[in-house]
Structures are given as structure tokens and as C-alpha cells.
Amino acid sequence: MINRMKAVKLNGFSAWIGILALLMVAGVVAGLVVFARGLVVTNLTDLVPWGLWITMDISAIALSAGAFTFCAAVYLLGLKQFRPLARTATFIGLIGYSMAMLCLLLDIGRPERFWHGFVFWNTHSVLWEVTMCVGLYFTVLVMESLPILARWKLLRERYPVLVKRMEAPHHYAPYLAAAGLVLSLLHQSSLGATYGVIISRPIWYRPGLAVLFIASAIAGGLALTMLASILASRFNTLIELKDEIIDRAAVVLGWLLVVYLYLRFWDTFAMTYTYQPGRNEGFDVLVGGPLSFNFWAGEIFLGIVLPMLILLNRRLRTQPLLRLVAFICVVGGVVAYRWDTNMVGQLVVRGAFLSEEMVYYTSYLPSAVEIISAVGILSFGLLAFTLAVKYLRVVDHGPEISPV
């Protein structure tokens, strides 16, 4: 009895859980308001129909890319040393895709018809392909996460038969990794193509977006996996972390950022070679207009250049704080990139009617309900990860738990 009293005493952990739970409740209330009153409570308009939730949706999917990357590295390329990171990444992926689907549920006008994409196929639509891939990949993630959920001590003690069943999919890990790789490459790049195929918005209408989306997603996914691992071990001293595998993955991430910077630079500045109505105005919005701080500071300097320099320099990289900063920057940079991409095509309205050259601008700032529900979804993710670290030990570089 005394022990139990002690357990509920306020400490850092329970305060953190309490705050997240409160934010989640606020998010649920905001979500119910959205369902009850409709999307009229948002600041979205017919000119800017995709806003904060869509940005959060595509960011969550991008940052979940660590799951397929690490699983492919471990189970297809045979880089066994990354296995602990693959476990963390897989669970982050499960949480990330859940968050993305919650965002979509809020965002679509008829949430009760979310299943239509699986039944009514329009094979010409990239968004249909994304819907199918996300649905299938979520299934893969659930299969991959069953052995992780089977690590819960309570479950292992009380229901060993169930745990045995849950551990079984681990035997098919290479097949799941292959399926995950195919599905992820498909929809991660198709999310870029979702914007890239839109002929009506010239700033989007280019082939580079699909490539950039997948490159940035892999970088962001690697960064978030390592960031989450390090933060978990900082707050929970019981967690054993192998620094050398993080260091090795950090170097890979550094070189990935070089590739990404090159692609981004080429893709962005090649737009200045010619003039196209709408596209060049969009470019100006990006590099000199309302999105310019986001672009230069968020995406390029903090998002790519700074972490690239830190991660590729051995002396800087080996300082734990700098390395942590680098990972945070990459994650933030990917989110900034998604926000900018989503906004830039909508802020520039191509007034095509009277003359080809006429272009006008609009603006968007999310409403309180949008922000509160988005924070709620984010808190859900953080809460799920915190509990998974504590009870499922998803961040654990020690010896493997022997199967039941």
C-alpha cells in the first residue's frame, strides 16, 4: 500500500504523462467540435483547402520513414548491428502513421467515408495510390510491431500463449521488410507526386518533388529515430544505448543530407532558368516572401547545412549535445519543407482568366481548433512513445529478450 502511494507521487515522469494526457483530452474535444460543426471551424478556404492538418499528416508520414529504412538495412542488407534502432524506428512508424491517419480523419469532409478509397478505386489518382499504400503499410507496421508489443512484461507473465503468437511474425521479418520497402518507396514519393502532378499550380508541377519527398523523408526518419533514442536514454537512465551504432547511422545521415541539399538546390534554383506565370511568383514567395524565413533558416540552414556540417565532422559529431541539436534540426527541417511545399502552391493563386500573366496572393493561418486538435494528436504520439519506452522498452540496445 505504501509502495503504491509512492508511485503516484508527483515526479517528472508522471507530470509529463499528466500534461500530455491533458493536451490529448483538449485535442479530443477539439476533434469532436470538428466532427460536430464541420470544417467551417477551420480557417481553410476554397483557395487554401489544405492547411495545418495536411502538413502534419505528410510530416508524420515522412518522419516515420525510419521504419522502412532501418528494417530494410537490417533484414535485407544484413546490417544486423542496427537491429535495436530498427525496433525503435518501427514503433515510431506505427505511432507516426496512426497520427497521420488521425489528421486525415479530421481533414476530410466526410470522415465516415474514410474507407471509400479502399473500395472505390480510381487507379489514375496518386492520392488513391497513397491511400492504398498507407493502409497496406500500416498493416505491415502492425505485424512488425506485434513482437514489440509482446515485450510488455505484464503480457509475458499473464498470457504466455498470446505472447508466443505475437512473437511469430518476427520469423517473417525479411518479407515484412521487403513489403515495407516497396510500399514506402511508393507512397513516400507519391506524396511528393500528389503535389507534383498538379498542372494548375505551376510551382508544384515538376518531377523533382517525388524525389525530394523520399530523400527528405529518409533523412528525417533516420534523424527522428536517433533523436527519440537519445532523448529516451537521457530521461531514463536504465536504458542502455550503443553509441557506436548511432554514430555510424549519423554519418550515413550526414551524407544523405549532402545528397538532399544538392537535389533541393538544383530543383529550387532551376526554376529561375525560365519564366512561367505562377511558378516564378511562387518561387519569390518561397525565397523572398512570407515563406522566406522558413525556407532559408528552417529548411536550408538549420534543416540541412548545419546538421550536415555537424554530422560529417568527427570532432563535432562526437559531442553528444551537438549531435542531438543536429538531429532536432533535421526533423524540424523536414517539417518546414512539408509546410512550405504545401503552402507555396496555394498562396499563389493563378488568376488565369483575364490574362496569362495575372497572379494574385492569398494567406492562411490555422484556427484555434485546428491548432488544439493538432497539438492533441502530437501529444498522443509523444504519450504513446513515452509509454512504449517504459513498458515495451522500444529503446533498448542491450541483449535481446529471449522468446517465450
Added chain:
Amino acid sequence: MNEKTVQRREFLKLVITSMASFAALRWLPRLRMPAAPLPKKDEPDGSHSWAMVIDQERCNGCGYCIKACQASNDCSPDITWSSLYQGDEVGGEPVYLPVACMHCSHAPCVSVCPVGASYYRADGIVMMDYDRCIGCRYCQIACPYDARSFNWDSFNEENPLVPEWGEPDVERRPRGVVEKCTFCSQKIDRGLARGLVPGVDQQATPACVQACPQQARIFGDLNDPDSLVSRALAENPSYRLLENLGTGPRIYYLPVDRLNEEQS
């Protein structure tokens, strides 16, 4: 158990799995639902090809077309299927550009819809299936003409334009779906069933065309060389909006060239 048996079993497993996956990939697409709704009994055949011609010389920007459209299609006051842009002055008078859904022959909205809720009718009209739409608004993102409106809120009030500007002859759309101009397909279909000619007989003609006091709008069948639209296009120079995008709009414009000629 010797090793050979195990190998054989593994081999057989592999063969069966790959055959099964091949069969699945081969046959699964056939099990899918058709992308567009199955044609109903009264759905149009391909014998007509509807189009609209708007004469900018005649349009004086009165906006009757917009009001008649909102009344006839029972749109919420926030939503206009038909809209009007005012341009620079030519010969002392402003030029007006009325726009609506262009009913593109290669419509971006139809290609991008993830559930096939936007589709082509056989007579060329781009239609919405409101029961299938999930409200993702990708079609709004994709439409180069800003022709689509989303029902951000439900419309339960009385339509202020009824009955002055017309009587609604379609159901209201629910909250959370996208809607747009249908070329008043309900009038066309009901008119054809009664033996009327859309574009000639008022009851079978889109509301905006009926309402125009300047007769700036002409509607008719491109498949019929003697229809009003075919003749107007044969006799006058015309253009379409953003033709360079390859969307193939079904609304044609007669420009204000004649005004320029008078001046010179």
C-alpha cells in the same frame, strides 16, 4: 528427416507462394468496383456532346446568370458555381469574363479524385457523385479554373433567391462534399426525356443561359453541326481558357474583337 526432403518442401512452398501471389496480382484488379458509377437507365448515351459559348461582346456584367444558377441549383449563398471577373476597359467599356466549370475533356479533377467521385458522363459533362465524395478537396487543388466549391458548412436556411430567380430542381448537397456546375444536367436529362432540345427549348437549357438578358450565353450539342453552338463556333473566332494546359474545356469564348474594329 534428411536435408533433401526439407529442401523440396521449401522449394514447393516457394513455388506455391509465388504462383499464388502472381494469381492475386493478376486477378485482384478484376474484383475492384468500377471507378465510375454504373450507368443508370436514364444516363445519357454518347450521341450528344454538350458545350457552351459565351459572347464577351454581349456580356454586360449584370450577374443574372449567377443568381439564376444559385436558385435553380439551390446553392448556399457562400457558393457560386458560376462567377464573373471584370477586366480592363476596351473601347470605354469593361470586359467581363463569366466562368464556371469548364467540363474539361481531360479534367484534372477526374484524374486526381482518389475515390472516382468526379467522372465523365457520356455526353461530356463532368459530374460529381456526392454520395461517394469523401471531401478530401484534392479536386479543388487540381482545378485550374477554381470552379469547385466545398461545403464547409451545412445549408439549412431558406434560399434567399427562391422563388424570385427560379425554383430549385435538384437536391441540396450535404456538408463536407465538393460541388460544382453540372451544366444543369437535370434540365438536360428531363428535357431530352420529354423530347425537348437543350439550348433551343428553355426548359431543357442551363439556368444561366435562360437567365441572360443579353443572350451572351449559347448552349448546345457539338455533335450536331446545325446546333447554335456549332454555328457560333464555325462563324466566329473563339478561344478557351488555359488551352495550353491541355484540359480541353467545353466552354468557348467569343472575344471582344469587334469592339476594337469599331474603334480603328
